[in-house]
Amino acid sequence: MNTSVLLQRVGQVDPTRLEDYVAHGGFDALRRALLRRPEKVVEEVKASGLVGRGGAAFPTGVKWEAVARESRTPKYVVCNADESEPGTFKDRVLMEGDPFAVLEGMAIAAYATGASEGYIYVRGEYARAYTLLRSAVDQATQAGFLGDAILGSDFSFHVHIYRGAGAYVCGEETALFESIEGKRGQPRQKPPFPTTHGLFGQPTVINNVETLANVPPLILNGAEWFRSLGPEEAPGPKLFSVSGAVNKPGVYEATMDVTLRELIEEYAGGVRDGGKVQAVLVGGAAGTFVGPKDLDVPMSFSGLRRVGASPGSGAVMVVDERVNMWDVLLRIARFFAHESCGKCYPCRLGTQRQLEIVTRMASGALRYKDFLRLQDLHATMRDASLCGLGQTAGNAIISGLKVMGMGMSDD
Amino acid sequence: MHVIIDGQRVPVSPEMTILEAAEQVGIHIPRLCVHESLTPQALCRLCVVEWEGARTLVPACVARVQDRAVIHTQSERVRRARRTILELLASTVDLSEAPELLAYAEEVGADLERFSDGERLTFPVYDDNPFYVRDYNKCVLCGRCVQACGDDMQFTYALTISGRGFHSRVDTFYHLPMPQTTCVFCGNCVAVCPTGALKAKEELLLEEGLSPEAIWQRKREEKRAWYKER
Numbered sequence: 001m002n003t004s005v006l007l008q009r010v011g012q013v014d015p016t017r018l019e020d021y022v023a024h025g026g027f028d029a030l031r032r033a034l035l036r037r038p039e040k041v042v043e044e045v046k047a048s049g050l051v052g053r054g055g056a057a058f059p060t061g062v063k064w065e066a067v068a069r070e071s072r073t074p075k076y077v078v079c080n081a082d083e084s085e086p087g088t089f090k091d092r093v094l095m096e097g098d099p100f101a102v103l104e105g106m107a108i109a110a111y112a113t114g115a116s117e118g119y120i121y122v123r124g125e126y127a128r129a130y131t132l133l134r135s136a137v138d139q140a141t142q143a144g145f146l147g148d149a150i151l152g153s154d155f156s157f158h159v160h161i162y163r164g165a166g167a168y169v170c171g172e173e174t175a176l177f178e179s180i181e182g183k184r185g186q187p188r189q190k191p192p193f194p195t196t197h198g199l200f201g202q203p204t205v206i207n208n209v210e211t212l213a214n215v216p217p218l219i220l221n222g223a224e225w226f227r228s229l230g231p232e233e234a235p236g237p238k239l240f241s242v243s244g245a246v247n248k249p250g251v252y253e254a255t256m257d258v259t260l261r262e263l264i265e266e267y268a269g270g271v272r273d274g275g276k277v278q279a280v281l282v283g284g285a286a287g288t289f290v291g292p293k294d295l296d297v298p299m300s301f302s303g304l305r306r307v308g309a310s311p312g313s314g315a316v317m318v319v320d321e322r323v324n325m326w327d328v329l330l331r332i333a334r335f336f337a338h339e340s341c342g343k344c345y346p347c348r349l350g351t352q353r354q355l356e357i358v359t360r361m362a363s364g365a366l367r368y369k370d371f372l373r374l375q376d377l378h379a380t381m382r383d384a385s386l387c388g389l390g391q392t393a394g395n396a397i398i399s400g401l402k403v404m405g406m407g408m409s410d411d
Numbered sequence: 412m413h414v415i416i417d418g419q420r421v422p423v424s425p426e427m428t429i430l431e432a433a434e435q436v437g438i439h440i441p442r443l444c445v446h447e448s449l450t451p452q453a454l455c456r457l458c459v460v461e462w463e464g465a466r467t468l469v470p471a472c473v474a475r476v477q478d479r480a481v482i483h484t485q486s487e488r489v490r491r492a493r494r495t496i497l498e499l500l501a502s503t504v505d506l507s508e509a510p511e512l513l514a515y516a517e518e519v520g521a522d523l524e525r526f527s528d529g530e531r532l533t534f535p536v537y538d539d540n541p542f543y544v545r546d547y548n549k550c551v552l553c554g555r556c557v558q559a560c561g562d563d564m565q566f567t568y569a570l571t572i573s574g575r576g577f578h579s580r581v582d583t584f585y586h587l588p589m590p591q592t593t594c595v596f597c598g599n600c601v602a603v604c605p606t607g608a609l610k611a612k613e614e615l616l617l618e619e620g621l622s623p624e625a626i627w628q629r630k631r632e633e634k635r636a637w638y639k640e641r
């Protein structure tokens with residue numbers, strides 16, 4: 001189903017002007033939230049069924065509740081705006097088109113959980129998003145929507161902006177904290193989880209930009225409305241970044257019962273030059289390739305699970321038949337070898353060996369031994385790596401081989 | 412409270428790690444980066460075990476027990492990961508002075524030549540001070556020396572990791588020779604190094620066949636030259 005909730009103001013308002021946001025209903029949700037007790041706000045988010053849009057799909061209300069329960073202060077709300085998953089560009093559209101909505105979502109999260117400080121960690125390459133957010137924070141603070149005694153209440157919340165320096169792994173929540181703390185951007189072993197030991201070791205809510213942008217409409221229209229949108233297992237509006245060999249690449253909003261075929265043919269105008277789909281990478285480099293026979297699955301968790309995939313960040317990358325799949329796999333292997341932080345052995349060493357083997361295969365040397373080695377690397381990285389980067393580093397390679405008709409039985 | 416490890420019922424207390432619980436009943440789980448005097452980093456992943464119901468394998472050095480958890484330390488999934496990690500290590504650096512790792516490799520049937528067509532990490536040997544020699548061709552990047560030099564022991568911070576991914580390495584800040592760093596030559600890093608990458612000069616020279624007298628003579632000269640230079 002087509003919705004226009006998250007993108008409703010994008011292109012309609014001037015992202016540099018607070019007045020424009022307010023004139024379009026901006027900060028009404030924060031006002032409404034402040035009239036309720038924080039527990040009620042958490043309850044509403046829990047009842048809505050909203051799950052995180054950053055990739056891991058964790059229930060947002062459950063996360064907030066865990067932080068709300070913590071008595072240690074200060075607590076933090078961190079907005080994950082690192083958006084570095086290849087093929088994902090939806091957060092950018094939100095930050096550049098409707099930056100105040102992200103701040104409003106953060107303020108509501110802070111009120112609900114008792115947090116007093118907020119951080120936005122913006123992808124280093126997103127200069128425009130940074131500038132717009134910077135100005136949005138300043139304007140909202142001036143106008144009393146952020147800062148001390150917000151809207152005359154006794155709730156205070158200060159927002160700081162931090163820029164990334166180009167590492168994919170710094171989008172992983174604990175590496176992101178390390179980076180803000182001024183350390184090497186490397187993930188921490190979990191548990192402890194951010195809800196108890198997050199930024200500076202304090203209880204922390206960390207949410208994706210899109211997750212936070214869902215909060216104001218959810219609070220305004222209620223959990224029941226939210227639940228009425230899309231499938232029960234994952235309700236609410238969702239953004240999909242559709243790219244690759246399509247006529248109209250872009251960010252599209254739909255509910256999660258939309259199928260891959262609808263996204264490609266109806267939303268993105270079909271495969272370019274009347275070509276045919278060879279493979280679709282769902283969920284970015286960390287995601288999974290599905291073949292042309294599987295395009296009718298819905299983009300929900302259960303739907304994609306049937307074809308061995310998951311929605312991840314909502315990236316849909318279309319590869320048409322004219323593209324050499326080996327080049328695609330080689331680029332992905334190179335990406336992971338380049339982005340591995342080097343902390344844990346399976347990923348530090350495995351991504352390098354995977355790259356070497358895929359390089360050889362791409363140049364035409366197909367040896368049985370290499371297929372077996374790739375499989376062991378995939379299983380070892382998936383099962384034993386410390387963070388999600390290594391755990392997913394072999395996904396696209398193994399599923400890509402399968403789509404190319406070179407799958408192995410024991411994946 | 413108890414857990415089941417490899418079919419054995421093991422009584423445990425809540426703060427215990429799986430590694431400790433297993434140790435209690437004499438089950439030895441392979442490990443490398445963990446050290447009794449250092450904060451566990453859970454980065455070598457050799458100690459991973461299968462916890463029924465968990466999505467991935469879990470590192471036994473830090474994972475705390477939960478009542479009735481069912482854990483396998485020798486399942487095929489565990490052995491596959493352990494075997495591959497050891498094969499990867501052996502293809503990258505020189506494990507000849509890490510007998511424990513070689514024993515683990517034998518135990519899980521690792522083929523140490525399996526990835527030997529891949530890039531190896533090679534470094535010059537750093538012999539830049541009178542006290543110890545750094546041969547990173549043997550370094551498995553367990554990070555123990557960095558921790559010992561930093562927050563876990565000496566608070567000197569002479570050592571760090573530079574680079575990223577496969578090309579990560581132990582380094583000094585700005586790649587300076589040891590005497591120009593904050594190093595106080597306490598030797599803690601040498602003491603915790605599991606692979607012979609860091610070695611006391613005496614030990615190295617003894618291995619090279621020098622007599623103790625010759626070693627002392629040489630070290631005295633080196634130190635004299637060193638102090639003069641400073």
Ligand SMILES: Cc1cc2nc3c(=O)[nH]c(=O)nc-3n(C[C@H](O)[C@H](O)[C@H](O)COP(=O)(O)O)c2cc1C
Pocket residue numbers: 051052053054055056057058060080081082083084085168169170171172173174206207208209211212387388389
């Ligand atoms: C390697 C890696 C990169 C990630 N990059 C991002 C990112 O750029 N943006 C993001 O929101 N989440 C990213 N995540 C997921 C975060 O760790 C975390 O789950 C998310 O920020 C939680 O927010 P949510 O619950 O609102 O989705 C990444 C995870 C991994 C393992």
Ligand code: SF4
Pocket residue numbers: 169186187339340341342343344345347348385386387388389390391
């Ligand atoms: S899985 Fe990769 S990125 Fe994550 S901690 Fe290990 S080496 Fe670093």
Ligand code: SF4
Pocket residue numbers: 549550551552553554555556557581600603604605606607608609
């Ligand atoms: S030098 Fe030794 S202690 Fe330091 S990381 Fe390498 S193997 Fe570990």
